[in-house]
Amino acid sequence: MKTYPECLPCLLRQAIQASRLAGADEAKVMKAAALAEEFLKNVDINNNPPHISRNMHRIIRAELGNPDPYLDIKEKYNHIAMSMFDSMKLRVAKSDDPLLTAIRAAIAGNVIDFGAQLEFDLEADLNDVMTKQFAVLDYAAFKEALSANKEVLYLGDNTGETVFDRILIEEIKRIYGTKITYVIKESPILNDALFHDAVFAGIDKTADVISSGADSPGIVLEYASDDFKRRFYSAGMIISKGQGNFESLYGEPVPAFYLLKLKCDVVAKHTGLPLGGIVLLKG
C-alpha cells in the first residue's frame, strides 16, 4: 500500500511518542519532532508506511540516543498479555469452534499496538474482537490451506500480541500438526516483537523463530534479509498478523492470509474494509 498524506501526522505522532517514552524533556521532544518534520517533508509516498516509519525511527532513535524507546512498555505488555494466557486458552478450548476462537484471540492480541493508536482500553478492545462479526472471513480457504500445507510462515507483529499468537499456533498444531515458523523483527522498531518477546511468550517451544532481518514495522521487502525473502516467496502458506504487515505486503503474489483489525481510516478507505472491522482475508 502506498502512503497517503494523511499518514504523515500519524508518523509525526509516532516520533513524539517514541521521544516521550524515552523520557525526553520538552525541548528534546521538539527537536525530535523537528527532525521528523524535516524527514517527512521529503518522503516518497510511493513507499509504504512501514518503509517510511522505519527510516524515520532510525533518525529519532539516533537523536534520542536510545536504541529501544519502547522497551519498558513492551515488557509491561508482555506481562499483561501473559497474565491473560490461561483464561484465553480456556476460552478457546471451551468454544464451539476452537480454531475460529483462536483466530479471534490472535486478532484480539493485535489491539496491543502503539503504532496506530495512542491509547487503548485493553479489556474492552479484546472483548470487542472476541465477540464482533468478521468484516471478511475467508475461513474455508484458511482451513483448506492448513490441510494442504505441512508448514506455515507466521509473520508476527507486536510484543504482547505474541502471547495470543501462541494460542493460535498451538491450536493449528493441535488440529493439523503443522510446522510453524514465527517471524519477529531483527532489532527494535516501535513495540514490534523481537526474539526476546517470542521467547517470553513461549513461542520458541512450539515454533521456529526467525527474524525478518530488518527493523521495519511490517515486512518491508526492500529491507528484509535474503534468507527471509527466500522463505517468504517459497512458503506454501503465510499467516500475516496486524496492520503493519498488511500495509507492507498486501498485494504480494504469495499465499497469505491477513489477520488484523482495521485500525486506521486510511487503510480502511484504501481497502474498502470497515474501520474497526476484523478480518481473516485471503491475499
Next chain:
Amino acid sequence: MKTYPECLPCLLRQAIQASRLAGADEAKVMKAAALAEEFLKNVDINNNPPHISRNMHRIIRAELGNPDPYLDIKEKYNHIAMSMFDSMKLRVAKSDDPLLTAIRAAIAGNVIDFGAQLEFDLEADLNDVMTKQFAVLDYAAFKEALSANKEVLYLGDNTGETVFDRILIEEIKRIYGTKITYVIKESPILNDALFHDAVFAGIDKTADVISSGADSPGIVLEYASDDFKRRFYSAGMIISKGQGNFESLYGEPVPAFYLLKLKCDVVAKHTGLPLGGIVLLKG
C-alpha cells in the same frame, strides 16, 4: 494554554484536511504538508495552539490559492444545524430547566468542529452532550452573573454551532433580558463562524454581531482588534464557546464562563478535565 509537541500532528492534520477540502491533488496536498512541516519545525510552543494554527493556515491558504477551503462544508453544516433548530428549541422549551438545556444545546453544537476531530457522528454526539453529566457545572455562578449583568460578550466558535448558540442567546434574553454581543472571526479560518454564518443562523436579529478582528481560531489577543480587546477587557460577563477560545483565553483575568466539550487529550491533560467531558466552567 501553551502548545504541546502532541499538538503538532494535529496541526499537520489540519493542513492536510484544508488541502483536501480545497480539492488539491495528491502532489499539491504533499506540497502543502511540506510547508506545514517546515513551519512546525520552528514554532514557539510558548504560544497557544490557535496562535500557531492561525499562522500555519495563512501559509496553507496561500499555497492552495484558496481563501476559504472550508466554505462548502461550512455551508453544509449551516443547513444541517438549521434543520435541527426547531426541534432543539422545542426540547429546550419543554425541559424542566430550559436555561440548562439551552446551555447543553450550545455545547452540543460545538461537536460541529473540523479542527479537533476528523469525523464525527453528529446525531450521536449531539445526543451524548444533551444527556451526559457535566464534568464541571458552575451553574449557580453563571446565573448569578446573568442576574448581575445587563450585557454579555458571547464568543462564538464554529459555523453551524452558531445555530445552537442562538438558542442559548434567546433563552438568556427571554429570562434575563440581557443584551448580547456575539463575536465572530474577521476572515476565514478552519470552519469558524464568520459574519455571514451568524446572519444565516439569525443571530443578528437577537444580538449585535462583531468581529474579533482576526483570522485565528479562538481569540488570540495578539491578533485581535483594539476594538475587540477593549470590549473584552471591559466586559462584565463573557461566555466563551468551544475549545479554541478556551485554549487561547483560559487564565485571562476576565469574568468568563467557558462552555465546551473537551475534545482532545492534550487539553484534557493540561486542565485535569476528563476527555469527552462537557463543562460550564467559571474562568
